[in-house]
Amino acid sequence: MTMDFIRSMVRRDLKTGKHDGRVVTRFPPEPNGFLHIGHAKSLCLNFGIASEHPGGRCHLRLDDTNPDTEKAEFVEAMKRDIRWLGFDWGEHLYHASDYFEQLYRYAHLLVDRGLAYVDSSTEAEIRERRGSIAEPGVDSPWRNRSPGENRDLFLRMRAGEFPDGAHVLRAKIDMAHRNMVMRDPILYRIRHASHYRHGDDWPIYPMYDFAHCLSDSIERVTHSLCTLEFENNREIYDWLLEKVDAPRPRPEQTEFAPLVLDHLITSKSKLRPLVEGGHVRGWDDPRMPTLAGLRRRGVTPEAIRKLCEMVGVARTQSRVEMAKLDFAIRDDLNERAPRAFCVLDPLRVVLANVPEGKGRMVRAPRFPGRTPRTDGGEGTDAEGERALPLGRVVYIERDDFREDPPPGFRRLAPGGRVRLKYAAVIRCEEMVKDEGGRVVELRCRVETEAGGGGGRGGPVRAAIHWVEATSAAPAEVRLYDRLFAMPDPPLDDLAGALATGSERVVARALLEPRLAATGPGEHYQFERLGYFFSDPEDCREGRLVFNRTATLREGWSEEKSAGAGVPTEGESAAKPTTASSGGDGARGVGRGRETGGGDPELPTGEERERYDELVALGAGGATAITLARSPALREVFLAARPVFPEGAEAIAGWLANDVARLLGSDERSGLGRLAPKDLAGLARAVAEDELSHRQGRRLLEAILTEGGTLAELRATLDLEEIGDxxxxxxxxxxxxxxxxxxxxxxxxxxxxxxxxxxxxxxxxxxxxxxxxxxxxxxxxxxxxxxxx
RNA sequence: UGGCCCGUCGUCUAAUGGCAGGACACCGGUCUUUGGAACCGGCGGUGGUGGUUCGAAUCCACCCGGGCCAACCA
CATH class of the missing domain: 1.10.10 (Arc Repressor Mutant, subunit A)
Structure with missing residues (x-):
């Protein structure tokens, strides 16, 4: 297994002792809904990393700073779902609301330091003055209140003297900051609402940005992992820890891409209207992407963890295809779900040559294809086989018989043969139809009892499932399909985007008799149909209810075998994608040509002037642009050039390529260490073949990171190369x-x-x-x- | 009209500057009493242009494309 970038970072931090050798992560959900499959990725990451290091731990912290939406019920559901997924927080269950008192003191600290103020603007005024992504905000008129006044007001906010919205506490940073998050973010707001844990103790509540980093710090978290959309918030995270003198080493936030799955929505707030609007059976509806819904559908924790493992962890924004989830589900269930027969849409079949009352038992494997146990251990038979009664009347799947079989159809047709799986080969001799012309019964003859091959008439092409009429157990079977037909459902109209027929209830399916005693929560594979799970809520003896967890992989379809024309159409249907991406490429090339190909644009006149000057001084075109835009590099160039004028282009190249790289990748390096004359000397030595380019690079690196003169380093550094x-x-x-x-x-x-x-x-x-x-x-x- | 982040097979994800690999999907084959599973094989990728280098997915620059940010939500 290769390590993802976060695990590599943790390992590196451990090695360098950055966090005193500790590994502490946390999973911080807000209890305002149910956990969904997107959370599973974060759960696997945070708990996974903690468990991979001795002494590592992962805290479960309920981020409950908004009394309007949070409920104890959600906390309990989250705990249950996390345990079910297989993770354990041990003693480390926390709540952000546990820290309200400490957080409040931190806020006072900021007030006293003049770094926070009480703003008495209205919500609309605050929004107005924040500016936009294109324009800077303007200072609030309340921004320069004295620390004393701020303190007094904040005290009174806490005492409950003001109504909702009268004031907020804000950090005093910069209303013109390029990062909107830093434009005096709100730290506290007044909200006279009952908190599910603290009742009416608090009339003010801290905001996420304020509470989150400090909660991490209070818990001495080392690695604070969150999803990509919090990237902009990292700046305020670090700012606050710095300004309150949070103890070092401080927690560090790292972002990763959230798990996004096609045809699914992973947003607690978008899921809630589906539940409240009655569009689904509840948070645990088998169609829901919630952990509770997945569990009820029959998806196992192992399958979900497997999916997360397959998906990996990276910073690239990504969408995972449902096929990957389906694979993870089948891969797990294939191993654990014993096979059984279930007929969803029964068609009566009379076996004419089987006498009434002359049934027999046939044996069928519980796990076909699995290597039979050869150790003769106890329970081999019970584990490995099941018994099925066979009689004169059986039911088969209506779909397994076609009066007019399409090309490639291998199952039963008039006059044709098929195998009743594990039991017999039958031939269809007669159809019985009702007045409407609908086939209601088949008269068949048993040609071969069990055994391999097909007896007379060659091999049988297909084996179908069946149940015996008098012993079959009736059951309700719920067939689930994706809730949304489109891969990327519109978040602004989810109710309207719901697929029709995402739940199909088969009221009276027929099961092989041994399943009559099925209790809630059992996995089966109904052969040729898919994986099914007896509903944990509704299934009991006497009322069998099964949910379809997943279909089997489709290996054949009428469309596919209907002729060569269809695949060709499929290919041509795929073409527009190719064509459009080709179009993008073409457009890019066109633009590039407009701007002169490799000649970069020079937007401002000032840069243009510098560029022209640099080119005149001998810098190459591509490097001149870099220098023109970097005053520091340009200055070094201007100083170094006179020392070695013939090497102007080389000097510029060293600056643009190698110095820029070293400066960007290694924070220990500094341009101040590089004397212009040394750079010129270096360029000259390489130009005159005294040094190879590689040696030059090593020298430059040494100068930039450790300091020293060119002459010194040439003498002390082991630059010898094996060229013999x-x-x-x-x-x-x-x-x-x-x-x-x-x-x-x-x-x-x-x-x-x-x-x-x-x-x-x-x-x-x-x-x-x-x-x-x-x-x-x-x-x-x-x-x-x-x-x- | 800003700031930050991200571009590798259809999808997800690897590759101290040194063989572009794996998984899912798809296609084909073997096997099969599940049109399943298993096994074997195939298809297919570094957004573009220039630069640096013996050597670039990786470093530099520009361009193109995508995402996030203007709740008293998290």
Whole structure:
């Protein structure tokens, strides 16, 4: 298993001792609804990471700072769902509302430091003055109240002296900040509402940005993992911890992409109207993407965890196809769901040559295809087989018989044969129809009793499920389909986007008799139909109710085998996608040409001037633009150029490519350490082949990260490179012997493999080989043998 | 008309600057008393342009595309 970027980070932090060797994560849901499959990813991540490190732990923290929407009922449901998924918070159950007192003191600290103020504007005024993404906000007229006045007002807010909305406490940051979150965010609001845990103790409630980071800090969380939409909030997270002098090491927020599944919505607030509007049976409706709904449908915790594992964790925004969930479900259920027969739409079949009352029992495997137990252990039969009664009258699936079979149809048709699975091969001799012409009964003859092959007339193409008429157990079977037909349902009109027929209730299906005693919550695979789960609420002896968890993978369909025309249409249907993406590409090329291809745009006149000047001084076109936009780099260039005027282009290149990279990737490095004359000297040495480009780069890196002059470092740094063919050639020959397959592939035309051999040499020599020479020697050796 | 983030097979996800790999889906085959499962094989990708480098998915620049942000929600 390869590690995701968060796990790598945790491991790195552990190694560097960043958090005193602790790993503490947390799962912080707001108890305003039910947990859904999107939460499962976060659960797997947070609890997973905690369990992967000795002493690691994951807190369950209810983020209950909004009394309007939160309920104890949701807390209980969340705890139940998390346990069901297989996670355990141990002693670490917390509530943000546990910290109300501490949070309130932190707020006072900010007030006293002049970093927070009471704003008496109306909600509309605050919104108005916040500005927009394009325009800066303006200061509130209440922004400069004295700390004393703020303190007094805030005290009185807490005392309940003011009505809702009269005042808010705001952080005093910057109303013109580019990040909207930083435009004096609201810390506290007045809300005279009963909190499900604290009743009417508090007339003021902290806002998310304020409560969240401080709750993490109070719990000494090390890694605060959240989804991508909180990226903008990281700045206020860090700002607040800094301004209240939160103890170090401080928790650090890292964002990852949420789990988004096609045809599903993963938003508690969008799910609630579906429940409250009566569009589904409840939060645990089997069609709901909630953990409770999935559980009721028969999806196992293992399947959900498997899905999360398959999906991984990254920062890329992504949509997962339902097929992946389906796979995870089937993969798990295939192993654990014993097979049974269920006929959803019964068609009566009379076996004419079976005498009345002359039934027999047939044996069928509970797990066909599973390697039979050979250890002879106790219970082998009971585990491995089931018994089915067979009599004169049976029911088969109406769909398994066609009066006019389409091409490719392998099941029963007039005059044709089919196998009653595990029991007998029958031939259809007669149809009985009602006045409406509807087939109501088939008269068949048993040709072969059980056994393999098909007896006379060659092999039978298909085996169908069936139940014996007198012993079959009636059951209600609920067939579920996706709640939304479109992959990306419109969040503003979910009720209108609901698919019709997402729940189909079959009132009287027939089950093989041993299932008559099924209790709630049992998994079965009804052969050829799918995976089913006896409803945990409604199923009991005497009233059997099953939910379809998932269908079987479809291997055949009438459309597919209806002729060659259809697949072709399918292909052409896929073409527009290809064409449109090609269109995008074409558009991009067109634009590029307009702006002069690789010649980057120079938006302002000032930059244009600098660019022209740099080009005149000898900087290359592509690098000049970089320097024109970076005053610091440009300054170094201007200072270094006179030292080595002929190397102007090289100097500019070093600056634009290598210095920019080092500055961007390593915070320890600093441009201040680089003397312009050293840069010029470096460029000259490389230009005159005193140093290889690689050596130059190593020197530059050393200067930027550790400091020192070029001369010093050239003397002290071990820059030696192995360029001797007498050393390199044997090494490469050895590699060629070790990887004969790659040699063949290289000679077969896979020239990219040269990089593999050079890379191996670089590794073997600890990076000290001269790669140019190594490449040369390797090419020669690989090529020479080619001629033999 | 801003700030931040993100672009690798259809989808999800890997690759200290050194073989672009895996999974799902799809297609084909073997096997099969589930048109299932299993097994084998195939298809298919680094958004674009330029630059740096012996070597770029990876570094630099620009362009294109996508996401998030203007609740007294979280």
């Amino acid at each position: 063919e007498a050393v390199l050639a044997p090494m490469i020959r050895e590699l060629m012997e070790a990887f004969p397959g790659r040699v063949t592939a290289y000679r077969g035309g896979q020239r990219g493999l040269l990089g593999f051999f050079v890379g191996q040499v670089m590794q073997k020599t600890g990076g000290r080989a001269d790669p140019r020479k190594a490449s040369e020697v390797a090419a020669a050796l690989l090529g020479r043998a080619d001629e033999c």
